[in-house]
Amino acid sequence: MPKASISGHSVAMVKQAAKKIPTGGDVENFSDHLELLALMGRDFAASMDIEETLNKGLARITRHLNAVGGALFLLDETGEKLCCTSCSGDTEITGLTLGGDEGIVGYCVQNNIAEIVRDVTKDPNFQQAVDKQTGFVTKSILCAPMSVHDQCIGAIELVNKVGGDGLFSEADLQLLQALSSSAALAIINARMAEALVEQERVKRELELAAEIQRSLLPDKRSESFPVHGVNLPARMVSGDFYDFFPLDDGRICFNLADVSGKGMNAALLMAKTASLFRCLGKTIHEPGLLLAKINAEICETATRGMFVTMVGGVYDPKTGHVRLANAGHEPPLFHDANGAFTALPAEAPPLGISPLLVEDGGFPETELDLKGGTLYVFTDGLTEGYVEDGSELQVDGLKKLIEENAALSAPKRLDAIIARINRDDQALRDDLTALIIEDSAQPEMLALHPGVEIIPSDGAGGEKQLKLKLKFPSQPNRLKLVRSLVSATAELCGCGQEASQDIVLAIDEACQNVIRHAYKDEPNGEIILEIRHNEDEMIILLRDFAKTVDTAVIRPRELDDVRPGGLGTHFIREVMDEVAFMPPPEDGGNLLKMVKRISHET
Amino acid sequence: MKHDITEKNNVTIVSLVGDVDLESSPEARKILMECVNLNRPVLVNLSGIGYIDSSGVASLIEALQTARKRDGEFALVKVSDGALRVLQLARLDKIFTIYDTVEDGLAGVS
Numbered sequence: 001m002p003k004a005s006i007s008g009h010s011v012a013m014v015k016q017a018a019k020k021i022p023t024g025g026d027v028e029n030f031s032d033h034l035e036l037l038a039l040m041g042r043d044f045a046a047s048m049d050i051e052e053t054l055n056k057g058l059a060r061i062t063r064h065l066n067a068v069g070g071a072l073f074l075l076d077e078t079g080e081k082l083c084c085t086s087c088s089g090d091t092e093i094t095g096l097t098l099g100g101d102e103g104i105v106g107y108c109v110q111n112n113i114a115e116i117v118r119d120v121t122k123d124p125n126f127q128q129a130v131d132k133q134t135g136f137v138t139k140s141i142l143c144a145p146m147s148v149h150d151q152c153i154g155a156i157e158l159v160n161k162v163g164g165d166g167l168f169s170e171a172d173l174q175l176l177q178a179l180s181s182s183a184a185l186a187i188i189n190a191r192m193a194e195a196l197v198e199q200e201r202v203k204r205e206l207e208l209a210a211e212i213q214r215s216l217l218p219d220k221r222s223e224s225f226p227v228h229g230v231n232l233p234a235r236m237v238s239g240d241f242y243d244f245f246p247l248d249d250g251r252i253c254f255n256l257a258d259v260s261g262k263g264m265n266a267a268l269l270m271a272k273t274a275s276l277f278r279c280l281g282k283t284i285h286e287p288g289l290l291l292a293k294i295n296a297e298i299c300e301t302a303t304r305g306m307f308v309t310m311v312g313g314v315y316d317p318k319t320g321h322v323r324l325a326n327a328g329h330e331p332p333l334f335h336d337a338n339g340a341f342t343a344l345p346a347e348a349p350p351l352g353i354s355p356l357l358v359e360d361g362g363f364p365e366t367e368l369d370l371k372g373g374t375l376y377v378f379t380d381g382l383t384e385g386y387v388e389d390g391s392e393l394q395v396d397g398l399k400k401l402i403e404e405n406a407a408l409s410a411p412k413r414l415d416a417i418i419a420r421i422n423r424d425d426q427a428l429r430d431d432l433t434a435l436i437i438e439d440s441a442q443p444e445m446l447a448l449h450p451g452v453e454i455i456p457s458d459g460a461g462g463e464k465q466l467k468l469k470l471k472f473p474s475q476p477n478r479l480k481l482v483r484s485l486v487s488a489t490a491e492l493c494g495c496g497q498e499a500s501q502d503i504v505l506a507i508d509e510a511c512q513n514v515i516r517h518a519y520k521d522e523p524n525g526e527i528i529l530e531i532r533h534n535e536d537e538m539i540i541l542l543r544d545f546a547k548t549v550d551t552a553v554i555r556p557r558e559l560d561d562v563r564p565g566g567l568g569t570h571f572i573r574e575v576m577d578e579v580a581f582m583p584p585p586e587d588g589g590n591l592l593k594m595v596k597r598i599s600h601e602t
Numbered sequence: 603m604k605h606d607i608t609e610k611n612n613v614t615i616v617s618l619v620g621d622v623d624l625e626s627s628p629e630a631r632k633i634l635m636e637c638v639n640l641n642r643p644v645l646v647n648l649s650g651i652g653y654i655d656s657s658g659v660a661s662l663i664e665a666l667q668t669a670r671k672r673d674g675e676f677a678l679v680k681v682s683d684g685a686l687r688v689l690q691l692a693r694l695d696k697i698f699t700i701y702d703t704v705e706d707g708l709a710g711v712s
Contacts, residue, residue, distance in 0.1 A: 407632055476625035483623075483653065501684060505691070508655055512624045567656035567692055574691050 033175050036064050040179060044186030051086070054183060058156065059088040061179050065172050067142070067158035073098070073105050074146075074154035074187070082106060082154065090136070091159060104143045105155045112152045114144040114180075116173045142168040144176040146184035153187055156180045206236045206264075213267060216274045218243055226317050227252055228411040229435040230418050232381075232428060239266030240379050240433035241274045245281070250318060253281045256435045257310035258329065258379040260350075265306065273298065273308050273351070287313045287325040288362035291351065295327065295363070298352040307352040311377045320370040320439040325363040327351050330380050333398065337372035341399050344368070370439030374410065376402065377437075381430035385421030393421060410438035452481045455528075467493060467533045474515045474525035474544070482529065483508055493533045495598055502575040503538065503596055509568035510542050510592055518546035518590055537577075538596045545589040549581075604650075605633050613643045613708055615679075619650030622658030631661035638668050643675035643711035647704065651685040659692055666698065675711035679704050 040057050054072060062070035069091030073082040082105055084096040101110045108115050120138050142158040156176060161168050210233070217231055229242040239262050244254035255277050259266040276294045284290040291312050298308060311332055313324025326332070328350030331343035347364040368375075376398070384392050393401075401420060405413040414436045421432060455469040468489045472478045483504050490500040511527060519525035530541040573579055578595035585591055603626035604619045614637045622630045637644045646662065648654075662678070669676035677699040681689065689695045701707035 407629065476623065479623055479625060480621055483621075498687065501687060502691075504653070505655065505688060508623065508653075512655065512657065515624065567659055571656055571688070571691055 032064070033178075036060060036175075037178055037182065041182050044182060044189075050187060050190035053186065055086050055088070057179070057183055058086050061156065061176065062088040062158060065142070065158055065168070065176065066162045067168075068160035068162055070156065070158045071096075072146075072154065072156050072183075073109070075100065075109060075152070082109060085154075104141055105157050108143045108145045108155045109152050112145050112147050112150065114173055114177045115141070116168055116170065117141040117143075118167045140167045142173055142176055144173065144180040146180045146187065148181065148184050148188055151184075151188070153184055156183065203236075209264070209267060210236045210238075213237055213241075213271065216241060216243070216271060216278075218245060223409050223411055226410070226439060227254055227315065227435065227437050228414055229256070230414055230433065232418070232422055232432040234381070234428040234431050235262055237264060237267035238431045238433075239263075239270050240381065240431040241270050242377075242433055242435045243274060243278055243281075244435070245278065247282070247285060247314070251285070251314050251316045252437075253285070253312075253314050254377075254435060254437065255281070255310055255312035256329070256377040256379070256433060257308050257312075257351075258381075258431070258433070259308050260306050262431065269298075269306055269308065269352075273310070277310075277312065281312070285314055286362065286365070287323055288365040290362070291325045291327050291348070292362035295351040295353075296355045299355040307350040309346070309350045315370075315375075315437050315439075317439070320372070321367070322370060322375060322437070323365055323367050325365050327363055328353075330378065330383065332375055332377040333395070333402075334368060334370070335374045335376065335399075335402055336370075339403070342368075343395070370437070372439055374402075374439065375437040376434065378434040379431060381428065381432035382417070382421060382434055385429055385432060386426060387420060388423070410436050452478055452485070454485075465533055466530065467538075468529070468531040470529045472527055472529075473523060474519040474521075474527055475523045476512075476515060479508055479511055482511060486529075486531065489531050490538065493531075493538055493598065495538070495596075499596070499598065503540075506572045506575040506594060506596075507540060507542070509571050510540075510594065512568055514542065514544045514546070514590070518544050518549055520546075536598055538598060540594040540596070542592040542594070543585070543589060545587070548584045548588065549590050603630060605630070607633070607637065609642075611708055611712055613645055613675075613711055614640055615645045615647060615704065615707075617647035617650060621653040622651060622661070623653060623655045624657050627655070627657035627661050630658055631664065634661055634665035635668065638665050638674065638676065641672065641674060644669060644677075645701075645704065645707040645711060646676075646678050647680055648678055648685045649680035649682055651682045654685045654688050656692075659688060659694065662698070663694070677701055677707055677711050679707040 040060060043053050043057060058070050058072050067089060069089035070087065071084050071091050071093055072086040074085050075082055080100045082098045082100055082102070084093050087094050098106060100106055104115055104117060118140055120141060139160050143155055145152045146154045146156060156179070158168070158176065160166055161172070218229070221228065227244045229244065231238055231240055231242055239259040240257065242254070242256040244252055246252050257270070257273060259270045259273065273294065276297055277290070280290055280293050284293060291310060294310075307328070309329035310327045311324055311329045313322055315322045324332070324344070325348065326344060326346040327348045328346045331345040334342040334344060336342070344366050347366070378398075382393065383395055383398055387393050387397065398417070401417045402413070405416045408416060414434060418432065418434065422428060452470050452472040455471055468485060470482060470485060472482060486507050487500050487504050490503045495503065507529065511529070514527055515521065515525070526545055528543040532539040572594065575596070576594045577597045578593070580593045582591040582593050603622055606617045606619070608615045616633060616637045618630055618633070620626070634646065644665070666676045679701045680703065681700055686695065689698065699710065701710055
């Protein structure tokens with residue numbers, strides 16, 4: 001049998017949309033039609049292989065409507081071409097491609113209407129070239145779009161009815177319409193399922209990428225470690241990163257960077273830059289030179305238009321010294337020990353812009369001594385993040401947050417700051433990354449003031465035997481050691497436990513007064529404590545070198561006055577048998593003398 | 603100084619452990635005020651106190667006064683000998699409500 005040509009018909013024939021419910025002779029077929037509809041609906045719903053199901057469906061339709069042949073056309077992704085994906089009966093034109101508006105199929109798809117062409121020979125525009133070539137005689141055509149609501153994805157076309165006058169009826173058209181819609185729904189569902197599977201696959205890959213990215217970040221350190229960081233991606237992967245690692249000499253190499261853009265391309269460049277930093281940072285300890293090398297590498301292979309802003313540096317925990325280079329990044333904030341903020345603006349362009357901008361010595365460096373202060377490095381995801389009222393945090397807001405959380409340990413403070421932006425009710429606007437370097441001033445202070453110094457007796461001093469002489473700086477953190485030395489001395493002098501405790505309390509309170517009121521909390525003052533002992537008394541001398549205090553204003557608290565403060569002097573007078581401010585020594589400062597009588601009954 | 607905060611029967615129990623001195627009392631004050639600000643009865647367990655000075659006592663007084671202003675309960679439990687001596691020296695042992703055990707304290711402030 002010759003193959004039929006479905007294409008090549010013009011659509012000038014009488015077109016009638018079927019609207020009537022089947023009547024008369026059609027009624028006996030009606031229940032058959034319903035059965036077919038139900039059968040195909042079930043096939044489509046249960047289908048795992050949409051192509052196979054469509055093939056089977058088309059064959060059923062062709063048989064049921066007594067057509068000689070049938071073809072199913074689908075619009076391609078562009079919506080400009082119709083392709084025959086399935087055939088049945090005597091037509092075999094699978095793979096045939098038409099323009100989106102060609103022939104009766106194109107007309108039906110374009111206008112989303114069903115067509116019946118009873119006699120193509122009466123169509124003046126009907127091109128019979130293919131028919132002549134194949135020897136097939138096309139008499140009548142039935143075509144219905146496959147559409148759900150306004151979305152048309154193709155059409156089903158049937159040719160030549162077997163038997164009778166070989167012409168299709170309106171009832172045939174109506175049935176084909178119903179079947180086409182059902183097929184359309186099945187195809188749309190199958191496509192959606194496919195898209196979902198693809199989406200899942202991409203998501204899994206992103207999750208893997210995110211995991212790799214997280215592994216590029218340094219491990220969390222104990223609270224006492226001076227450097228801590230946090231990185232929260234706005235999407236699944238991040239264009240930000242930070243890193244820090246100790247060098248062999250005890251210094252810590254650190255960096256924080258922001259890749260332009262978000263998403264996968266930024267994440268890939270981030271991974272590359274992070275690896276370059278970690279690798280080169282182990283051998284190049286000059287931040288300016290290190291950033292210049294990384295810049296050269298990125299420039300060599302960077303994708304056009306992408307760049308990286310970075311702060312890279314080296315911190316020495318022993319001295320508090322920081323050397324850093326800033327390549328186009330948001331200025332880090334230095335919060336010094338006195339509470340003042342200093343911004344450290346970029347002095348070089350971002351990495352990946354131009355290798356020519358780098359001079360021989362590398363990127364310009366900034367040096368600073370933290371001296372017990374804290375350095376905050378962060379991306380604009382922090383300062384441009386939204387706070388509760390919908391406004392941006394900004395640098396001023398960050399400063400305030402830092403001050404509010406000053407009492408917290410460095411990692412807890414960092415968490416508190418981040419929590420302000422990263423709230424449950426609000427998606428992150430941008431990747432959020434921050435690094436904190438908290439210098440504990442102690443190593444440096446210890447170098448200046450070797451803790452509590454025990455001064456040996458010079459043998460002079462006469463009748464009152466010197467038991468203990470200490471020199472220490474006016475810092476609260478020295479008092480614990482002073483107390484334990486005083487306690488041991490009191491016991492040596494024969495004091496009972498309670499008396500020892502009392503002496504410790506009085507001396508501690510006296511030292512506090514010197515630190516707080518004489519030196520006004522200035523940490524570099526010097527305090528000398530002497531304890532002498534004879535048979536029945538301990539004599540304690542406390543010397544400082546601060547401005548001479550007006551002793552008239554020092555008085556114990558009224559005891560019925562319950563309020564914080566003023567207690568220390570009361571304790572001293574309560575515990576000691578004698579308390580006296582001695583005349584100010586010639587070289588300035590203050591001298592306090594306290595005497596405690598020791599009862600030997602115990 | 604270390605601290606630990608727990609909650610039992612809607613009572614906040616804060617334990618201060620170690621030395622509360624000029625160095626650590628700002629932290630002690632902060633902790634105590636945070637507990638008071640929870641607006642629940644507060645028990646301060648002082649069994650682990652080795653040393654407390656006037657600044658530490660001042661923190662306790664401030665917390666007590668803040669709690670009382672709000673009609674909140676604030677009491678000390680298991681006060682160590684050293685801490686009790688300092689409270690006695692300050693004549694504050696009668697100002698603070700002091701319980702020997704946490705259970706007594708819970709019964710007393712609930």
